[in-house]
Amino acid sequence: MDNSLAAHWKLAGDLLDSSANENHAQGHDIETAGKAAEFNGRSSFISIPKSESLQTGTGDFSICAHVHTEKGIDDPIGDIVSCFDPEARRGFNLNIKRHSAAPGSLANNRNVHFGIDNGDNSTWQDCGRPGNARFVMALAVHDGSLYAGTYEEGENETGHVYRYAGEGEWEDCGGSPDGSNAVMSLAPFQGKLHAGTGRLKGSGSALEDSINRTEGGKVYRLENGEWIPCGELGPQSRTYPEYVHDTVHGLEVFKNELYGVPLYTQGLFRCNGEFWEDCGSPGKRAFTLGVYRGQLLMAENGSKIYRFDCGENWSKWTSIGDLPGATQNYSMAVYQGRLHIGTWPNGEVFRLEENGEWTDTGRLGEEKEVMGMAVYNGKLYAGTLPLAHVYRYDGDGNWTCTGQIDATPDVVYRRAWSTAVYQGRLFYGTLPTGHVLSLEAGRSATYDHQLDPGWKHIAAIRNGNTLELFIDGEKVATSSSFNPSDYDLSNDQPVTIGKGAHDHFHGRIGDVRFYRRALQKEEIKNISNASLS
Numbered sequence: 001m002d003n004s005l006a007a008h009w010k011l012a013g014d015l016l017d018s019s020a021n022e023n024h025a026q027g028h029d030i031e032t033a034g035k036a037a038e039f040n041g042r043s044s045f046i047s048i049p050k051s052e053s054l055q056t057g058t059g060d061f062s063i064c065a066h067v068h069t070e071k072g073i074d075d076p077i078g079d080i081v082s083c084f085d086p087e088a089r090r091g092f093n094l095n096i097k098r099h100s101a102a103p104g105s106l107a108n109n110r111n112v113h114f115g116i117d118n119g120d121n122s123t124w125q126d127c128g129r130p131g132n133a134r135f136v137m138a139l140a141v142h143d144g145s146l147y148a149g150t151y152e153e154g155e156n157e158t159g160h161v162y163r164y165a166g167e168g169e170w171e172d173c174g175g176s177p178d179g180s181n182a183v184m185s186l187a188p189f190q191g192k193l194h195a196g197t198g199r200l201k202g203s204g205s206a207l208e209d210s211i212n213r214t215e216g217g218k219v220y221r222l223e224n225g226e227w228i229p230c231g232e233l234g235p236q237s238r239t240y241p242e243y244v245h246d247t248v249h250g251l252e253v254f255k256n257e258l259y260g261v262p263l264y265t266q267g268l269f270r271c272n273g274e275f276w277e278d279c280g281s282p283g284k285r286a287f288t289l290g291v292y293r294g295q296l297l298m299a300e301n302g303s304k305i306y307r308f309d310c311g312e313n314w315s316k317w318t319s320i321g322d323l324p325g326a327t328q329n330y331s332m333a334v335y336q337g338r339l340h341i342g343t344w345p346n347g348e349v350f351r352l353e354e355n356g357e358w359t360d361t362g363r364l365g366e367e368k369e370v371m372g373m374a375v376y377n378g379k380l381y382a383g384t385l386p387l388a389h390v391y392r393y394d395g396d397g398n399w400t401c402t403g404q405i406d407a408t409p410d411v412v413y414r415r416a417w418s419t420a421v422y423q424g425r426l427f428y429g430t431l432p433t434g435h436v437l438s439l440e441a442g443r444s445a446t447y448d449h450q451l452d453p454g455w456k457h458i459a460a461i462r463n464g465n466t467l468e469l470f471i472d473g474e475k476v477a478t479s480s481s482f483n484p485s486d487y488d489l490s491n492d493q494p495v496t497i498g499k500g501a502h503d504h505f506h507g508r509i510g511d512v513r514f515y516r517r518a519l520q521k522e523e524i525k526n527i528s529n530a531s532l533s
Contacts, residue, residue: 064512132434254291256465267279
C-alpha cells in the first residue's frame with residue numbers, strides 16, 4: 001500500500017475512504033449509485049472532517065478525480081475539491097470556472113483552476129495597452145489565449161480585438177470587424193471567438209464622443225485571422241422596429257445558443273445562423289446577461305434583475321429581485337454558490353439567498369459603481385468607478401481595496417471594467433488609460449481552454465516550488481514558481497468535494513484520491529487510464 005495515500009474516495013455506492021486513514025465522508029443531497037457520485041449543482045456536496053492526514057502544510061500533495069460534465073450546462077460547473085479558509089485566505093481550490101456578465105462578456109467558460117494561497121498580498125502589474133485603446137471593454141479567454149475588445153476614440157480609429165502576447169505586448173486580430181469605434185463584448189461559442197461591436201458614446205464615461213459615427217450592432221466570429229459576419233441585432237427587431245440597435249453590449253451562451261443585448265435600446269436577441277431572433281424586453285434597457293441555476297438572467301437599467309423564460313412560441317420576463325437603491329445593475333458573479341450583482345449609484349454588491357431574498361454585502365469604499373466581478377483563487381473581486389479600484393470581498397460586509405489600477409488625473413470617471421482569469425492571474429481592463437493590469441494572489445495553474453464535456457481525469461499537483469495541472473494524464477499548465485515555506489496551507493476547514501468558493505458542482509465525480517506527495521507523470525497517466533470501479 002502507498003503510505004502517501006491520505007484518502008481514496010471511490011464514490012461508487014458509498015462515501016467511505018478506502019485508504020488506511022479512515023477519512024470517511026458525509027454526503028449532502030448526493031446520489032452514489034453506480035461508479036460515481038451525482039452532484040445536482042444546487043445543494044449537493046461531500047464533506048470530510050478536519051484530519052491531520054489531510055493537512056499538507058508546506059509539503060507536496062496531489063489530488064486526482066474523474067469528473068463528468070454535460071454539454072451546454074446552464075450554470076457554472078463549479079468546484080471539484082477544496083480546503084480553503086476564506087477569512088485567512090489559506091488553503092487550496094480546484095474548480096471549473098465560468099465568468100459571465102463580466103460585465104458584458106463570457107470571460108471564462110469551462111476553464112480549470114487550481115490555486116493555493118496563504119494570505120498573499122501582491123501588487124498589480126501593467127500588462128500594456130491594446131492598440132490605442134481608451135477603454136478596454138471586453139476580456140475573454142479562448143483556446144489558450146487572452147483577448148481584449150477596445151474602444152478607440154480617434155478620428156480615424158476603430159474598435160479592435162487584440163490577443164495578449166505577453167510582456168505587455170498585444171497583437172491585432174484581423175483588424176476592425178466593421179469600422180465602428182468599439183468591440184464591446186466577447187464570447188467563445190461553438191469553438192470560435194465571437195465579438196459584438198458598437199458605436200459607443202464616450203460622453204457616458206465623461207469622455208469626448210468619438211468622431212467615428214459608424215454604426216455597430218453586429219456580431220462576428222474569428223476564423224483564420226478574419227472576421228466572419230454572424231448577423232446584426234437591428235433590422236430583425238419586431239418588438240421595437242423604430243430602434244437602431246447600433247451596439248452589442250453583452251453576449252452570453254445559454255443552452256448552446258448565443259444571445260445578445262444592445263446598450264442604448266431595448267431588447268434581447270437570440271442567434272439563429274445569421275438571423276437574430278427578437279426575444280422581446282421587460283420594458284427596460286439591459287446592461288448585461290448572465291447564467292445561474294438554469295436561468296438566463298438580465299440586469300436592467302433600473303433596480304430589477306429579470307429571468308427570461310421561453311417556449312416554442314412564447315417568451316416572458318419574470319423579476320427575481322428589486323435591489324434597494326440601485327438604478328443600474330452592471331455585473332454578475334457566482335461566489336460560494338450564490339448569485340452576486342454589482343450596482344450603481346451606491347457602489348454596492350447584493351447577494352441572492354436561498355429563500356429568494358437579497359442581502360446587501362456592503363459598499364466598496366466610497367465608490368459609486370461596481371463593474372466586472374470574478375472569483376479568483378477562493379475570493380470574489382470587483383472593479384469600481386470613479387476611482388478604478390479593485391476590491392476583494394472578505395466577508396461580513398467587508399471589502400478590501402487591492403489597489404487603484406487607473407490613476408489618470410483630472411478626469412471625472414475611471415473604470416475597472418472588464419475582467420478575466422488567465423495564466424493563473426486576475427486581469428482587468430481600464431478606462432481612460434485603456435491599459436490591462438493583472439494581479440497574482442497566491443499561486444495558480446489554469447487550463448485556459450474549454451474543458452470538453454464527458455469524462456475527464458483531472459490531477460492537481462503541488463510539486464516543490466510550482467503547481468501543475470494534468471488532464472487525462474497530460475500536463476496542461478504550470479504556475480509561476482514560489483518559495484514553498486511561504487505557503488503553509490494548514491487550516492481548520494473540512495475538505496469538500498463538489499463545493500467551494502465558486503459554486504456547487506454540476507455533474508459526476510468519482511475516484512477521488514489525495515496523496516501527501518507529488519505524483520509523477522507516469523503515475524498520473526496510469527490513474528487516468530484506470531476505469532472507475
